Amino acid sequence: MPTRIGFPETRWSLIGRLSLRPAEAAVVMDQYADSISRYLRLKLPNESDLEDVIQEVLLHLFEHPELMAAAEPGVGSRFRYLLMTLAWNEARNRLRERWRRQHREKPVLPDDGAQPAAPAPESSETMAMDRAWAESLLAQSWADVRAWASDGTLEAEIPELLEGHLVRGRNLRDLAAELKLPLATCHRRLARGRTWLQKAIVDRLRQAGEIPDGDDQADACSLLLEILKK
Structure with a gap:
């Protein structure tokens, strides 16, 4: 990728x-x-x-x-x-x-x-710093996915599928109907989008020195989510 x-x-x-x-x-x-x-x-x-x-x-x-x-x-x-x-x-x-x-x-x-x-x-300040950094990293990762959809690396519908299903919690069947795509196609593109979003997050965490090469991607994303939950 x-x-x-x-x-x-x-x-x-x-x-x-x-x-x-x-x-x-x-x-x-x-x-x-x-x-x-x-x-x-x-x-x-x-x-x-x-x-x-x-x-x-x-x-x-x-x-x-x-x-x-x-x-x-x-x-x-x-x-x-x-x-x-x-x-x-x-x-x-x-x-x-x-x-x-x-x-x-x-x-x-x-x-x-x-x-x-x-x-x-101070420790109270580092929490605010961590949150600002995590929000920024997540926003930049979303921007990476949108850019990949714009240049043809990913299918154009993937950002809308990700945002609709993961962020707004919408039913995938309804999204498929709106996009005029078969449900099976939406399932595949959603899975592909999640993989690339995770890839973008992990790349940015690694580039920021937060995780070493070879770390599990799921664990890396959990690191970001834990910061955002605080």
């Missing part, structure tokens, strides 16, 4: 050399930008300028790859925790700047890009 993932297998070596090869920060940000955005929306649900703040935060991280390069591999390491902590700190800085401007206080000095390393997040 083809994959649409562009993140390299040697992700820690990529992260470690970001300060020397900053152009590769785009690969990292493409992988994590959506989960960072979701995390900030969880933290700041009532902030009117949130979308602007999110874009400023993502741009700041992209322009300062040396901050991401501070991450260290190891058992239990979670690169997303460092990224989201950096993002949260920068979001608070941006919001303080906006508040000061609105209240005509002294202008904030320009940021020279030098920041202390992000501290380890």
Whole structure:
């Protein structure tokens, strides 16, 4: 099966050399930008300028790859925790700047890009970070399936079958009637769609360093579901 993932297998070596090869920060940000955005929306649900703040935060991280390069591999390491902590700190800085401007206080000095390393997040924070990351990974996996259906790799009806049956809980016979397909065909395409959705999830988990090569796909998907249930 083809994959649409562009993140390299040697992700820690990529992260470690970001300060020397900053152009590769785009690969990292493409992988994590959506989960960072979701995390900030969880933290700041009532902030009117949130979308602007999110874009400023993502741009700041992209322009300062040396901050991401501070991450260290190891058992239990979670690169997303460092990224989201950096993002949260920068979001608070941006919001303080906006508040000061609105209240005509002294202008904030320009940021020279030098920041202390992000501290380890509290356990209560890691739950929110995990959820934002899991939601993002699942959404990206769904997008992979839709893209495969669009380019002809999968049958065009598969995304609708998956969403209708798995998400909305609709009867497969009713979906077959709406799509004007034999029920047996819908069963086969639903099974094929589930296999490819699982493949997309596992690929993204593996690329994020959450599971090693060769892990059981069902166990890998269970990992994601357990996070979403919390």
